Amino acid sequence: MTHTVKRIALENLAEWSKEYQDDKVGQLAGSVFQHGNIDELLINRKHEIADKQIFNTKIEPEGAPVTDQKSSGRCWLFASTNLLRLRLMNKYNLKECRLSPSYLFFYDKLEKSNFFLEQIIDTAKEDVNSRLVQWFLSDPISDGGQFTMMTQIVDKYGLVPNDIYPDSFNTTLSRVMDRLITSKLREYAQVLREKIAKGESIDGEKLRMQHSIYRLLCIFLGEPPKPDDEFVWEYYDKENKFHSLQTTPKKFVTENIDFQTPEYVSLLNDPRNSYNRVVKIDRLGNVTGGQTVSYLNMDIDVLSQAVVNRIKNNQAVFFGTDTPKFMDKKRGIMDVDLWDYKLIGYDQRSVDKASRVIYHNSLMTHAMLITAVHLDENGKPVRYRVENSWSSKSGSEGYYVMTQDYFKEYVYQVVVEKKDIPEYVSLLEDKEPVVLPPYDPMGALAMN
Structure with a gap:
């Protein structure tokens, strides 16, 4: 493939400007957004109402008080x-x-x-x-x-x-x-x-x-x-x-x-690599002579079901996600569709999860705790209750609602015990794990 390097032509600017002047929706959007916060003005009220702090399956008790990591990682x-x-x-x-x-x-x-x-x-x-x-x-x-x-x-x-x-x-x-x-x-x-x-x-x-x-x-x-x-x-x-x-x-x-630390397993959802395999991050660790960071890479539905199983057993879940992407800190909501970006011609779903990781558009950046889940009539998760560590002033008194759709798109890791996933424990004996370099996005949580 050959490509001729071209600069932006001034005549293109004139053409684009005319098209924008004739774009009544774009003009209206500009009139509004140039005077206000885009993320506030594009809130989807339907989702804002639906994403409520009500759950039919919770751990008891939840941790207290709400904690604050302050200006540290x-x-x-x-x-x-x-x-x-x-x-x-x-x-x-x-x-x-x-x-x-x-x-x-x-x-x-x-x-x-x-x-x-x-x-x-x-x-x-x-x-x-x-x-x-x-x-x-x-x-x-x-x-x-x-x-x-x-x-x-x-x-x-x-x-x-x-x-x-x-x-x-x-x-x-x-x-x-x-x-x-x-x-x-x-x-x-x-x-x-x-x-x-x-x-x-x-x-x-x-x-x-x-x-x-x-x-x-x-x-x-x-x-x-x-x-x-x-x-x-x-x-x-x-x-x-x-x-x-x-x-x-x-x-x-x-x-x-x-x-009992040997009983805990980190499940990963990395769609770039094969599922039902152990994934290790080469040379990523802290204690010399100890374990390097490793996961069991599984389909995202396995991760969400493992969370449900654990919450039903009155156990909270450590998880890693791409935060604060699509997170509203004031409302305490994590929902990909909370903002109507499509109204201005911006599609936040234009690429899949694997592509976002490959092209540096998403990676695991933050760890929090899941303490509750709301299940539909078929026992499938609809939304989760998330305990953050940004003080009680963040979210809903320190807690967030995370939708199942957000979970699928932006959650990468959940930590469970072997008893929560008995049918997958044998996979941990993978003799030829997938080995990723230390600078891979799946190791990013350790570098924030």
């Missing part, structure tokens, strides 16, 4: 701790409960730093300008992460209530801290690569680097308990009775939350 940690706190609320008869995303945040940053240095060492013979090395250098300790990465931290370090290790300023506004540590890690990458090129030992140097990062994290975030340090958790139950529990971060998980 910790959504995956909030969705995870909001999921795990439900076990404590049921076990100890709590009205409210908050686990500490900051505790996981500290040790995730520490582990990601080490993971990055190990990847730099492992790729030392690669050209520094290779796509792989440049990808590692681009964002060594992103705030983002995946459910698998959360389980790696919890298994190694445990977890604590929020009162034991609450937010510091830099957990809620992490940009400056991330910039400073990222800059230091890039310096370390240069040192390691140059020493390896000269054939020099790097073990002592790398240990000093790890120590330096730990010190910086303590300065920025405050020193957290170590995994086997004892702490005392004091709390009130629903009857306002005082209780006290002495434990350690690791025992807190094993003895009180009973979180």
